[in-house]
Amino acid sequence: MARFETPRITIIGVGEIGRGWAALAVAAGWPVTIYDADAELLSPATEAIGDRVVSLIRLKRAEALVAEAALNEMRVGRSLLQAVAEADWVIEAIPEDLPMKLKVLRLIEQVARRAAIITSTSNGFAPSLLASRLERPERFLVTHPLHPVELIPLVEVVPTPNTDPACVEDIRFWLQMLGRAPIVFKKEVPGNIAERLSAALWRECIQLVVDGVLEIEDVDRAVSIGPALGWAASGPNLHHHLSAGEWGVEVYLGRVLSTYEALWRSLADWTQLNADDQKRLIRQIDRAYTKHAPELREARDQRLVRLLEALREQG
Amino acid sequence: MARFETPRITIIGVGEIGRGWAALAVAAGWPVTIYDADAELLSPATEAIGDRVVSLIRLKRAEALVAEAALNEMRVGRSLLQAVAEADWVIEAIPEDLPMKLKVLRLIEQVARRAAIITSTSNGFAPSLLASRLERPERFLVTHPLHPVELIPLVEVVPTPNTDPACVEDIRFWLQMLGRAPIVFKKEVPGNIAERLSAALWRECIQLVVDGVLEIEDVDRAVSIGPALGWAASGPNLHHHLSAGEWGVEVYLGRVLSTYEALWRSLADWTQLNADDQKRLIRQIDRAYTKHAPELREARDQRLVRLLEALREQG
Numbered sequence A, B: 001m002a003r004f005e006t007p008r009i010t011i012i013g014v015g016e017i018g019r020g021w022a023a024l025a026v027a028a029g030w031p032v033t034i035y036d037a038d039a040e041l042l043s044p045a046t047e048a049i050g051d052r053v054v055s056l057i058r059l060k061r062a063e064a065l066v067a068e069a070a071l072n073e074m075r076v077g078r079s080l081l082q083a084v085a086e087a088d089w090v091i092e093a094i095p096e097d098l099p100m101k102l103k104v105l106r107l108i109e110q111v112a113r114r115a116a117i118i119t120s121t122s123n124g125f126a127p128s129l130l131a132s133r134l135e136r137p138e139r140f141l142v143t144h145p146l147h148p149v150e151l152i153p154l155v156e157v158v159p160t161p162n163t164d165p166a167c168v169e170d171i172r173f174w175l176q177m178l179g180r181a182p183i184v185f186k187k188e189v190p191g192n193i194a195e196r197l198s199a200a201l202w203r204e205c206i207q208l209v210v211d212g213v214l215e216i217e218d219v220d221r222a223v224s225i226g227p228a229l230g231w232a233a234s235g236p237n238l239h240h241h242l243s244a245g246e247w248g249v250e251v252y253l254g255r256v257l258s259t260y261e262a263l264w265r266s267l268a269d270w271t272q273l274n275a276d277d278q279k280r281l282i283r284q285i286d287r288a289y290t291k292h293a294p295e296l297r298e299a300r301d302q303r304l305v306r307l308l309e310a311l312r313e314q315g
Helices: A016-027 A039-058 A064-073 A080-084 A098-111 A165-177 A194-210 A216-225 A227-233 A236-242 A249-266 A275-314 B016-027 B039-058 B064-073 B080-084 B098-111 B165-177 B194-210 B216-225 B227-233 B236-242 B249-266 B275-314
Strands: A009-012 A032-035 A089-092 A117-120 A140-145 A154-159 A181-184 B009-012 B032-035 B089-092 B117-120 B140-145 B154-159 B181-184
Touching: A009 A016, A009 A080, A016 A032, A016 A039, A016 A064, A016 A140, A032 A039, A032 A080, A039 A064, A080 A098, A089 A098, A098 A117, A117 A165, A140 A165, A154 A165, A154 B216, A165 A181, A181 B216, A194 A216, A194 A275, A194 B194, A194 B227, A194 B236, A194 B249, A216 A227, A216 A275, A216 B154, A216 B181, A216 B227, A216 B236, A227 A236, A227 B194, A227 B216, A227 B227, A227 B275, A236 A249, A236 B194, A236 B216, A236 B275, A249 B194, A249 B275, A275 B227, A275 B236, A275 B249, A275 B275, B009 B016, B009 B080, B016 B032, B016 B039, B016 B064, B016 B140, B032 B039, B032 B080, B039 B064, B080 B098, B089 B098, B098 B117, B117 B165, B140 B165, B154 B165, B165 B181, B194 B216, B194 B275, B216 B227, B216 B275, B227 B236, B236 B249
Parallel strands: A009 A032, A009 A089, A089 A117, A117 A140, A154 A181, B009 B032, B009 B089, B089 B117, B117 B140, B154 B181
Antiparallel strands: A140 A154, B140 B154
């Protein structure tokens, strides 16, 4: 297939994630069409996408002329057929409802060009399951972004065993053109990597709160001014490699792995938080943050933008 | 006890961590004394501390005049007695060898002023165990920094049940004066928070490599351009709180906790990596990184400095 440098992109579903994809593609000057089965959502979504594009321009993540032109030309599909018919890349970004997703993916396939690539932003269902009702599963894969889509670079790209490798390469290319950092999975795994790591991390954080070791705010603060900075500077394997020093990598890593055994034995291993602890945890999070949520959100967003700016300047 | 704004600080042990503490205290203009039982280490350590202070000045994390004066006045103890006798705060930063630590802590106590506070940088042994041979355990606690000490703000402050709360407050105050972000623990727990979370995170990352889901480099890259950025912007509890949106915090958190159950069930739960996987993992890390280690280290360090600058500018 010829690789388009500016694919026509259609986004189905205009919630948080769909809006993020639309803002990203508009910021890159691509021809974008949005569609939602709930037509009432389209007008507020158009406005929100506009705001997000303006914010990307302000952050110097989009060229004003290019992005404004694409924003003016952004189309709102009046039907799924009309929205999808001319697209090179269709992104399904509807809520995590399996029967609905299966149905919508099948409908998209029926009205899309044969050469179109269809991706789902789902994180809750296996890509193979999502592809299970498709007639052309070779043109389907998952592209799962993080929140906020237009800021965090990682996109988890998960093909199924039936996906045509050429589709994976096209998607990887397009994602890079959007300034994304695609990571291609060799196998499907629940939660891909980001959500799995979040689950592992959060469980241990919850345990520290439940055990009365730290307050909620201290846990969050410790993570964000401590280990998260190290992980953002290098992943965990590279981190350990760089710590080896005069020990040498083999000896050092063997030693680290054995000192970790005692820690692994001591980590939380429950798979369900009991009802009492759940109530207590939610109450503590609520008490710590609800009152100041708007300020905390603003601070978080600014912090994230600054972190991303810092990494981008580095080139 | 009167709280000194510029305590006389003595650092026992001049490895990586000891040097970091010394650089930090010198950068703040404090009177610093270093000591090591292995006298041959003192001259290279003095040089390395000087380099690190210069680097802090260059990064605008220290005032040149103040730091250079303190560096010139930094003293090298010729004996433990001489090094410790006048100190307000003695930091034990020798290698993780329990009998040696117990012995050195006891020796420090014998020659220190009664009003001195003694802290250990240990992460491998429980604070209460470290205090077990002391005659004045009320003046002892753990202050565990991360790598590199003078850059990552988090310091885990872990008192024992016998620690005088006034000592905790003095140490917290001094750490803040050093530009650190102390987090005070209410209970002792193996690995405090940073190492526990690293263990949880790394186990899951190892599993993804062992299962052939992702290559080593893709795991590291995914972490550092993905979830780690989110965690650095806000801790996990706040993150979930801010995602609640129109659901409301209680309903949303309950829902998130229940969707995490399937993930928690699917996470790696081994407490020891089997010998074959261990060999394979080490070989893969070695193959991925050893050849380019100097460039990777330089890139990691620059990335970390930029991240920290970004957060500091925010105020």
